[in-house]
Amino acid sequence: MTSLMLRVAAAESLTPLVKRFRFEHPQGAALPLFSGGAHVVVEMPDGEVLRRNAYSLISDPQDGSGYEIAVRREDGGRGGSRFMHGRVQPGDQLRISLPLNLFALDLRARKHVLIAGGIGITPFVAQVRQLLRMQLPFELHYAARSRAEAAGLKLLPDVPQIHVHISDEGDHLDLGGILSGQPLGTHVYTCGPEGLITAVAEAGARLGWPKTVLHSEVFQAPPPGRPFAVVLARSGRTIEVGAHQSLLEALEAAGVEIDWSCRGGACGRCETQVLSCHGRIEHHDHWLSEDDRSSQSRIMPCVSRFRGETLIIDR
Amino acid sequence: MTIRFNDETFRDDYSFRNSAEAIRRFPFPFDKDDYMYSVNMEPHGTGGRAGSVFEKRFDVDEHYVAEMRDRAITLAGDPLRCQSLPHMELAGWDLLELIMQCKAEDYPELFQLHRDGDRWHWINRPLGIEQRFTFLDPTTLPCGPLEYITRQAQGDFAVLDQREGNLWMDAGMVTSQADWSLDFDIGMNFFEWHAPVPKAAEMGIFQRALKFLLAVQQGAPSRRLNWTMTVNPRLDTSPENYHLWGPEKRTITPENVGAKQYLRVELQSFWRLPRSNALAFPIRCYLIALEDLVTVPKWARRLHRVIRDLPDELADYKGFAVNRQIIIDYLAQFDDGKPTSPGIFADD
Numbered sequence: 328m329t330s331l332m333l334r335v336a337a338a339e340s341l342t343p344l345v346k347r348f349r350f351e352h353p354q355g356a357a358l359p360l361f362s363g364g365a366h367v368v369v370e371m372p373d374g375e376v377l378r379r380n381a382y383s384l385i386s387d388p389q390d391g392s393g394y395e396i397a398v399r400r401e402d403g404g405r406g407g408s409r410f411m412h413g414r415v416q417p418g419d420q421l422r423i424s425l426p427l428n429l430f431a432l433d434l435r436a437r438k439h440v441l442i443a444g445g446i447g448i449t450p451f452v453a454q455v456r457q458l459l460r461m462q463l464p465f466e467l468h469y470a471a472r473s474r475a476e477a478a479g480l481k482l483l484p485d486v487p488q489i490h491v492h493i494s495d496e497g498d499h500l501d502l503g504g505i506l507s508g509q510p511l512g513t514h515v516y517t518c519g520p521e522g523l524i525t526a527v528a529e530a531g532a533r534l535g536w537p538k539t540v541l542h543s544e545v546f547q548a549p550p551p552g553r554p555f556a557v558v559l560a561r562s563g564r565t566i567e568v569g570a571h572q573s574l575l576e577a578l579e580a581a582g583v584e585i586d587w588s589c590r591g592g593a594c595g596r597c598e599t600q601v602l603s604c605h606g607r608i609e610h611h612d613h614w615l616s617e618d619d620r621s622s623q624s625r626i627m628p629c630v631s632r633f634r635g636e637t638l639i640i641d642r
Numbered sequence: 643m644t645i646r647f648n649d650e651t652f653r654d655d656y657s658f659r660n661s662a663e664a665i666r667r668f669p670f671p672f673d674k675d676d677y678m679y680s681v682n683m684e685p686h687g688t689g690g691r692a693g694s695v696f697e698k699r700f701d702v703d704e705h706y707v708a709e710m711r712d713r714a715i716t717l718a719g720d721p722l723r724c725q726s727l728p729h730m731e732l733a734g735w736d737l738l739e740l741i742m743q744c745k746a747e748d749y750p751e752l753f754q755l756h757r758d759g760d761r762w763h764w765i766n767r768p769l770g771i772e773q774r775f776t777f778l779d780p781t782t783l784p785c786g787p788l789e790y791i792t793r794q795a796q797g798d799f800a801v802l803d804q805r806e807g808n809l810w811m812d813a814g815m816v817t818s819q820a821d822w823s824l825d826f827d828i829g830m831n832f833f834e835w836h837a838p839v840p841k842a843a844e845m846g847i848f849q850r851a852l853k854f855l856l857a858v859q860q861g862a863p864s865r866r867l868n869w870t871m872t873v874n875p876r877l878d879t880s881p882e883n884y885h886l887w888g889p890e891k892r893t894i895t896p897e898n899v900g901a902k903q904y905l906r907v908e909l910q911s912f913w914r915l916p917r918s919n920a921l922a923f924p925i926r927c928y929l930i931a932l933e934d935l936v937t938v939p940k941w942a943r944r945l946h947r948v949i950r951d952l953p954d955e956l957a958d959y960k961g962f963a964v965n966r967q968i969i970i971d972y973l974a975q976f977d978d979g980k981p982t983s984p985g986i987f988a989d990d
Contacts, residue, residue, distance in 0.1 A: 329860075361860070364919075388916075425860045426916075427860075431805070434730075434803075435727075435729045457917075539806055588857055588859070594856075595856065596857050
């Protein structure tokens with residue numbers, strides 16, 4: 328995983344729950360450019376634990392002077408967002424991975440329709456800048472509960488292609504209305520809660536949209552679960568995975584070298600072979616094939632867990 | 643470092659020659675005495691072994707000027723060797739930036755790039771080119787960005803769009819290919835354009851290779867070597883021109899095999915492009931006559947063993963089955979049966 332040590336240049340509250348952070352190179356060097364929808368992984372040295380969370384980049388993809396992210400504080404989460412909100416100050420240095428895009432625009436599209444729910448607005452902030460620069464037709468629908476919670480309002484430009492739907496004001500997303508009447512060749516991108524992504528998929532299916540033009544990003548944090556033990560075949564060691572820890576984090580804490588990138592079950596980098604499984608793997612990824620899942624021959628340690636007698640993996 | 647550029651041809655009289663230096667730095671592709679497909683990726687970038695073709699990101703050697711002349715001849719006869727589907731223009735600019743930046747940094751005495759915002763000034767001394775243009779404005783270049791820069795860079799270039807968990811051959815410049823056609827493959831996905839390769843699909847090679855490639859990160863390019871055999875030092879061994887080079891396979895005799903039979907090695911590298919999220923796939927071709935290759939005793943021994951023991955389907959696919967026995971007989975005289983050292987480089 329290629330990464331850079333960057334300096335926190337600014338930290339600013341956008342809403343009571345969402346903070347924007349800007350990172351710059353300590354010597355002022357230009358950072359690699361990226362494409363709209365890309366994310367970085369931020370490393371947070373939190374006492375004994377090294378946390379790593381992925382965040383979409385919200386700055387201009389063509390601006391190498393800095394990277395910006397927006398972090399929503401999840402009080403019931405595993406601690407990464409609380410660390411960012413509570414501990415990170417301007418002047419601090421954090422290790423940031425180079426951008427990787429698992430949610431890119433399909434540039435063949437005749438038109439791009441972007442649908443965001445809540446903090447799911449973040450990948451679209453950079454995409455909107457890219458679309459405006461490339462002068463491509465698009466519309467963005469951004470749904471939030473209230474204006475006070477809608478961090479995206481401070482991040483988006485004031486252009487007629489952007490439509491804000493505030494449910495407290497009685498303005499709800501009308502997916503059927505948005506999806507009907509779009510020109511042929513339109514691609515749809517959804518980011519937000521699982522329910523929104525499902526609703527768009529269902530509306531698309533009802534209206535006869537091909538599946539391949541419906542894109543979505545469910546950027547999930549590793550789900551908690553019961554603690555479990557895993558046997559590492561190469562060393563013969565057994566490691567324990569805590570209730571709020573991912574298998575990937577437990578491997579890292581045990582000093583096992585393992586490649587990773589998105590840490591959200593989407594990129595495939597940490598895919599690991601299962602040598603023996605007596606029990607059930609709880610697959611939470613979006614990467615493995617149905618065959619790999621049902622045969623329990625592979626596991627994605629970043630998000631998936633295990634319940635049962637013994638799990639032996641090729642690490 | 644100065645490079646003396648050869649005045650040579652890759653067709654008709656085939657005056658192509660490797661200097662002693664070019665032979666020494668040839669990328670011999672076999673790291674052991676037998677060969678089977680593998681996902682043999684390794685990191686690519688600055689800091690490769692000094693003097694080797696891996697030292698710089700886009701290797702420039704004594705054949706540069708002549709190869710670019712040969713590309714221009716091929717393009718004049720068949721403009722479809724360079725294609726870019728409409729959604730790939732941004733990727734073309736990404737590639738132009740990557741190549742210009744790497745060449746200017748790695749070979750400052752040959753190439754210069756001056757950037758003032760979007761106003762760029764490019765100087766290519768070996769080809770005598772000086773161009774001022776506006777980055778991302780195609781009207782300021784004599785042709786599209788992909789064609790412009792790949793007329794100035796050795797090797798073929800496939801530019802792959804990434805979507806739907808697959809890679810798509812949606813743009814490229816292909817004039818020095820081992821018998822494949824961009825015009826045929828354009829728009830195909832990773833599995834479609836690899837369909838003719840024997841055995842590898844059953845081995846799961848493509849599934850694994852695709853997973854690796856989808857995750858190639860910016861700033862972390864990778865490379866691998868691939869190989870085949872070509873009669874005469876011909877860059878354009880395309881299906882379109884098979885009638886020109888296919889019959890030459892029948893001209894190999896035990897007397898001329900050392901001079902006319904070439905090992906053809908592709909240095910393939912993989913680069914994530916920043917603005918487009920496309921994957922650039924340069925395929926750089928290196929040619930060496932068997933009689934030059936056998937001047938390195940380790941390579942002579944090893945190539946004999948590899949060709950002798952290769953599965954028949956691979957020799958068929960690589961197109962040299964017809965001359966295989968003559969090649970083996972020629973190489974056998976340089977193989978005394980001694981063990982070879984690990985790795986691809988010649989023994990010092």
